[in-house]
Amino acid sequence: MNEITVLDREFSVYITEDEIQSRITALAEKINEDMNGKDVLFFGVLNGVFLFAADIFRQINFECQVSFIKLASYDGSSSTGKIKELIGWNEDITDKTVVVLEDIVDTGTTLERVIAELKLRKAADIKICTLLFKPEAYTKDIPIDYIGFEIPNNFVVGYGLDYYGYGRNLRAIYKLTK
Numbered sequence: 001m002n003e004i005t006v007l008d009r010e011f012s013v014y015i016t017e018d019e020i021q022s023r024i025t026a027l028a029e030k031i032n033e034d035m036n037g038k039d040v041l042f043f044g045v046l047n048g049v050f051l052f053a054a055d056i057f058r059q060i061n062f063e064c065q066v067s068f069i070k071l072a073s074y075d076g077s078s079s080t081g082k083i084k085e086l087i088g089w090n091e092d093i094t095d096k097t098v099v100v101l102e103d104i105v106d107t108g109t110t111l112e113r114v115i116a117e118l119k120l121r122k123a124a125d126i127k128i129c130t131l132l133f134k135p136e137a138y139t140k141d142i143p144i145d146y147i148g149f150e151i152p153n154n155f156v157v158g159y160g161l162d163y164y165g166y167g168r169n170l171r172a173i174y175k176l177t178k
């Protein structure tokens with residue numbers, strides 16, 4: 001399935017399922033190495049991260065916690081820059097090492113908002129892990145610790161990422177062709 005249609009748009013395969021899974025294994029190995037012995041809470045930023053979070057978390061081999069928060073800055077296929085409300089902050093993260101899991105970092109607005117909140121809540125150390133990163137679109141100075149793939153400034157769907165809510169169940173990542 002190299003070419004697909006989601007709603008009214010055509011997409012072609014960009015990162016295959018195998019490529020995604022082997023990169024996740026490498027990221028998990030690095031996190032296992034770096035974080036072992038620390039009191040770590042993984043924080044997934046919903047919705048797009050649900051598959052990535054599930055796949056990477058299963059490969060984490062030390063005692064740790066996972067939780068999810070939700071917010072959105074994206075409307076369809078172009079960034080609106082608007083940040084919606086943050087929901088799901090239940091944990092006490094004081095003095096914990098937090099690893100933020102993101103499906104994609106685009107402008108970095110979402111990430112900046114999450115990091116501000118984590119600092120306010122006195123996390124001891126904050127690391128960021130994203131499956132996809134668009135360096136050309138990134139406007140922030142926050143360093144990203146773990147990156148799955150750097151991609152150009154194209155709109156992508158699949159493996160959790162949506163186009164107007166559709167396409168999240170695709171096993172590979174596809175980019176917009178037209």
Ligand code: 5GP
Nearest residue numbers: 073074105106107108109110155156161162
């Ligand atoms: P940022 O706040 O970094 O600009 O945007 C982050 C959010 O925008 C992501 O969590 C994701 O929901 C959405 N986003 C950014 N780029 C893409 C893309 O290429 N495809 C999809 N489906 N969502 C994207």
